[in-house]
Amino acid sequence: MYPRPLAPDARMQRGVYMTIVAVILVLWLLPLIAVIATSFRSVEDILAGNYWGWPKSFAIGENYIDVFTETAMWRYILNSLIIALPTVLGVLVLSTFTGFVLSKFRFPGATLIFALFVGGNFLPHQIMMIPVRDLMVRVELYNTYFALIVFHVAFQTGFATLFMRNFIAALPGELFEAARSEGASQFQVLWHVVIPLVRPALAALAILTFTFVWNDYFWSIVLTQSDAVKPVTAGLANLKGEWMSAWNLIAAGTIIVAIPPVVMFFLMQKHFIAGLTLGAVKG
Amino acid sequence: MSFWIRNRGWATPALLLAPGALLFGVVIIASTVQSLWISLHQWDGMGPKVWVGFDNYRELFADRQFYTALRNNVIWLATFLLAPPLGLAIALLVNQSIKGMRLAKSLFFVPLVLSPAMVGVIYTWFYDPTYGLLALIFRAFGMEAPAILSNEHLVTLGVVIAALWPQITFCMVLFLAGLNNLDEEIIGAGRVDGAKGWPMLRHVVLPQLSQVAFLALAVSVIGALRSFDVVSVMTQGGPFGSSSVLAYLMYEQSIFSYRFGYGAAIATILFLIMIVFIVWYLWRMLRAEALEA
Numbered sequence: 001m002y003p004r005p006l007a008p009d010a011r012m013q014r015g016v017y018m019t020i021v022a023v024i025l026v027l028w029l030l031p032l033i034a035v036i037a038t039s040f041r042s043v044e045d046i047l048a049g050n051y052w053g054w055p056k057s058f059a060i061g062e063n064y065i066d067v068f069t070e071t072a073m074w075r076y077i078l079n080s081l082i083i084a085l086p087t088v089l090g091v092l093v094l095s096t097f098t099g100f101v102l103s104k105f106r107f108p109g110a111t112l113i114f115a116l117f118v119g120g121n122f123l124p125h126q127i128m129m130i131p132v133r134d135l136m137v138r139v140e141l142y143n144t145y146f147a148l149i150v151f152h153v154a155f156q157t158g159f160a161t162l163f164m165r166n167f168i169a170a171l172p173g174e175l176f177e178a179a180r181s182e183g184a185s186q187f188q189v190l191w192h193v194v195i196p197l198v199r200p201a202l203a204a205l206a207i208l209t210f211t212f213v214w215n216d217y218f219w220s221i222v223l224t225q226s227d228a229v230k231p232v233t234a235g236l237a238n239l240k241g242e243w244m245s246a247w248n249l250i251a252a253g254t255i256i257v258a259i260p261p262v263v264m265f266f267l268m269q270k271h272f273i274a275g276l277t278l279g280a281v282k283g
Numbered sequence: 284m285s286f287w288i289r290n291r292g293w294a295t296p297a298l299l300l301a302p303g304a305l306l307f308g309v310v311i312i313a314s315t316v317q318s319l320w321i322s323l324h325q326w327d328g329m330g331p332k333v334w335v336g337f338d339n340y341r342e343l344f345a346d347r348q349f350y351t352a353l354r355n356n357v358i359w360l361a362t363f364l365l366a367p368p369l370g371l372a373i374a375l376l377v378n379q380s381i382k383g384m385r386l387a388k389s390l391f392f393v394p395l396v397l398s399p400a401m402v403g404v405i406y407t408w409f410y411d412p413t414y415g416l417l418a419l420i421f422r423a424f425g426m427e428a429p430a431i432l433s434n435e436h437l438v439t440l441g442v443v444i445a446a447l448w449p450q451i452t453f454c455m456v457l458f459l460a461g462l463n464n465l466d467e468e469i470i471g472a473g474r475v476d477g478a479k480g481w482p483m484l485r486h487v488v489l490p491q492l493s494q495v496a497f498l499a500l501a502v503s504v505i506g507a508l509r510s511f512d513v514v515s516v517m518t519q520g521g522p523f524g525s526s527s528v529l530a531y532l533m534y535e536q537s538i539f540s541y542r543f544g545y546g547a548a549i550a551t552i553l554f555l556i557m558i559v560f561i562v563w564y565l566w567r568m569l570r571a572e573a574l575e576a
Binding site: 001002003004005006014017018021022024025028029030031032034035038049051052094095097098100101102105107111113115116117118119120122123124125126127128129130131132134135150151153154155157158161185186187190211214215216217218221222233234236237240247250251254257258261262264265266269272273276277 | 411
């Protein structure tokens with residue numbers, strides 16, 4: 001291991017080290033800690049300009065209830081889920097197919113297709129903005145859930161293809177040879193060999209894709225207009241504009257938007273990190 | 284024999300590849316190409332497109348706002364180059380197995396899963412010159428906090444620092460994964476030879492992290508160039524366009540001024556800058572794969 005591990009019996013040393021880490025961690029998260037603290041401030045304190053002093057009254061949860069009762073937050077959350085969940089499903093299906101083909105078949109143009117999938121994912125979003133928006137307007141999907149679902153499925157399929165291709169390519173080759181020698185068709189290989197083995201990869205891909213789509217802001221403001229379909233990120237940015245001085249509410253809203261990805265990350269940290277680092281690290 | 288059985292050697296993979304490839308091809312690749320074409324027209328987004336050749340580019344190259352945005356993109360890029368070394372530093376700090384470190388690591392990771400738009404909101408509040416925590420800290424030292432987001436000399440740096448936060452986290456995650464895959468024998472051999480500290484890091488550890496370091500560098504460069512969310516949420520390019528970047532300028536010109544041809548030209552310039560890095564990334568990735576095979 002590098003750096004050299006501290007000796008297990010050096011308790012003093014380990015205690016000091018951990019204290020230093022804790023201090024750096026607090027500094028690291030300071031902007032977030034400030035938002036969390038503000039989200040628990042009462043309206044009286046805010047009106048009195050008392051943001052950081054001892055609170056006059058404790059308002060645990062008050063701001064969080066207000067965000068839901070006085071803004072369209074429920075609607076935004078529901079919209080984000082209606083967009084993100086079908087997107088995840090679509091991406092998993094499409095990328096299992098593309099990943100299987102691009103890892104197990106050799107044909108002219110395969111490398112080019114693969115490079116386009118990967119490279120397309122690194123493009124600046126603005127280079128697609130005008131045609132995608134125009135397309136959605138023309139097929140009358142602009143300002144509907146479908147506009148965002150179609151775009152996100154298409155875009156995320158790029159990264160997901162890289163992900164699934166690498167995962168399937170790393171599966172033991174004997175399984176495929178055994179299936180083939182038994183006369184299984186390619187479709188049977190996909191169904192009976194690949195799909196049961198890629199389940200852990202699909203779990204990782206699902207949480208990554210969900211997080212990417214939940215956190216998207218650019219396409220939310222480009223492809224939607226009304227509160228009825230607007231996802232949480234765009235919704236909250238709107239609130240920030242409208243409620244300039246009500247930082248206690250904006251702070252509570254920010255925390256609410258942050259919770260789903262953070263919780264999923266904590267529950268499935270290993271999968272999440274394995275997904276993000278794929279390709280760079282073996283093993 | 285039916286057509287299906289005779290052709291299933293290629294028919295199955297073709298059928299499986301088609302949905303994903305067609306969707307990606309139409310929505311992502313074709314749109315990109317179409318933008319290049321639109322940049323040669325004048326277009327309000329609804330009426331007919333009028334061919335103007337390179338007029339949009341001529342206008343762009345005479346536009347001071349374009350140079351401001353371009354300069355800011357360079358500032359973003361230069362600052363984002365700090366993300367890999369800082370991410371490595373934190374990774375080295377937390378790569379110890381002490382009780383509580385697992386939780387500390389998880390908490391260090393949090394900025395990575397926050398939406399960039401939320402990061403923008405979080406830092407707007409942090410920088411607030413009257414009530415923000417930064418102002419409080421300045422006052423504790425007897426100083427007055429600068430109004431970072433309304434000062435045209437500080438605003439870009441303020442916005443970049445906000446965006447750097449999740450970027451450093453991303454690099455830290457990559458390096459931690461790399462550190463967990465070090466070849467113990469080589470490290471052990473280095474220790475036997477008396478290597479430690481900086482020489483050990485420089486000559487024994489870093490060479491083993493070259494793949495991760497490359498990925499960290501590539502995602503940082505690309506992330507810096509296509510920054511949009513944080514700028515949009517924190518400043519909308521202001522004050523007076525001083526914190527705009529190409530991505531935001533493009534959005535502003537298209538959506539607010541209905542100048543889609545001009546917007547497409549800005550997007551094309553950004554695309555041409557980024558394609559250099561994208562091709563560089565793809566080339567290295569494919570070459571690494573070819574060497575392995």
